[in-house]
Amino acid sequence: MSVLVESLKLARMVDIHCHILPETDDGAVSLEEAVAMCRAAAADGIGTIVATPHMFDGVHTTPEKQTIIDKIKKVMEASGGCVRIVPGGEVRYSYEIFQEAEIPDSRIRLNGTAYMLLEFPFQSVPPNIEMTIFQILNAGITPVIAHPERNKRIQERPTILADLVERGAFAQIDAGSLTKSFGPESYHAAKKMVAAGLAHFIATDAHHRDRRRPILSAAAAVAADIGGVEYARAMVQENPEALINDRAIPYQPDPDIDALTGKKQKSWYAFWK
Numbered sequence: 396m397s398v399l400v401e402s403l404k405l406a407r408m409v410d411i412h413c414h415i416l417p418e419t420d421d422g423a424v425s426l427e428e429a430v431a432m433c434r435a436a437a438a439d440g441i442g443t444i445v446a447t448p449h450m451f452d453g454v455h456t457t458p459e460k461q462t463i464i465d466k467i468k469k470v471m472e473a474s475g476g477c478v479r480i481v482p483g484g485e486v487r488y489s490y491e492i493f494q495e496a497e498i499p500d501s502r503i504r505l506n507g508t509a510y511m512l513l514e515f516p517f518q519s520v521p522p523n524i525e526m527t528i529f530q531i532l533n534a535g536i537t538p539v540i541a542h543p544e545r546n547k548r549i550q551e552r553p554t555i556l557a558d559l560v561e562r563g564a565f566a567q568i569d570a571g572s573l574t575k576s577f578g579p580e581s582y583h584a585a586k587k588m589v590a591a592g593l594a595h596f597i598a599t600d601a602h603h604r605d606r607r608r609p610i611l612s613a614a615a616a617v618a619a620d621i622g623g624v625e626y627a628r629a630m631v632q633e634n635p636e637a638l639i640n641d642r643a644i645p646y647q648p649d650p651d652i653d654a655l656t657g658k659k660q661k662s663w664y665a666f667w668k
């Protein structure tokens with residue numbers, strides 16, 4: 396798959412989920428580490444990073460928009476502009492989403508677009524999530540669900556994700572899930588989502604320079620083995636490029652539920668037979 400990796404490096408990938416801002420959340424601990432992450436990302440062929448600090452997660456202080464912009468400027472200057480960084484956030488499922496949605500150019504929007512990176516708790520899926528997704532869409536925000544393959548409930552019942560995608564959400568899987576950094580459950584769930592055409596983005600969700608690194612090409616190569624080169628490229632280039640420019644997501648495969656559940660669905664014909 397080295398031809399794919401080389402071509403990705405030439406065309407430059409876009410990473411829509413990265414904890415690159417120094418001293419902001421549990422990501423980069425210093426400006427120096429953020430710069431090292433920029434260099435690692437650039438060497439991997441990443442041209443643009445969306446800075447996505449945790450927001451409304453009950454643990455970290457949600458940074459103000461201006462703070463995010465100031466820190467991006469600092470990191471880009473210190474790293475010589477080897478990657479472009481644009482503002483965003485990883486937004487925990489919370490009531491604040493609806494307050495923020497009313498603010499033009501709110502910090503929850505990825506690069507000021509209509510897209511938002513939405514994080515669920517890791518052990519569960521919020522009740523009535525289908526209705527909430529509808530309400531978020533109605534508020535003018537399109538949710539991209541962050542790393543559904545790492546959610547225990549979705550691992551057990553992946554059709555939950557299919558339902559949310561059918562209702563208009565998108566799915567972003569973590570590069571580390573495809574390269575087995577998060578254990579077998581996340582790995583197998585991520586593979587199934589790619590095989591089923593239910594993943595729309597692969598992002599690094601990078602936190603540091605030495606672990607959870609900002610590397611996309613290795614995961615893209617795994618995805619290409621499962622779903623083909625065209626789909627893999629779309630998840631790290633065409634789709635995230637469209638997202639940060641507030642365009643429609645160009646590559647949306649028809650979901651294959653059989654590939655997701657690992658079993659053939661009963662047709663009515665088979666039922667009555």
Ligand SMILES: [Fe+2]
Nearest residue numbers: 412414485600
């Ligand atoms: Fe994250």
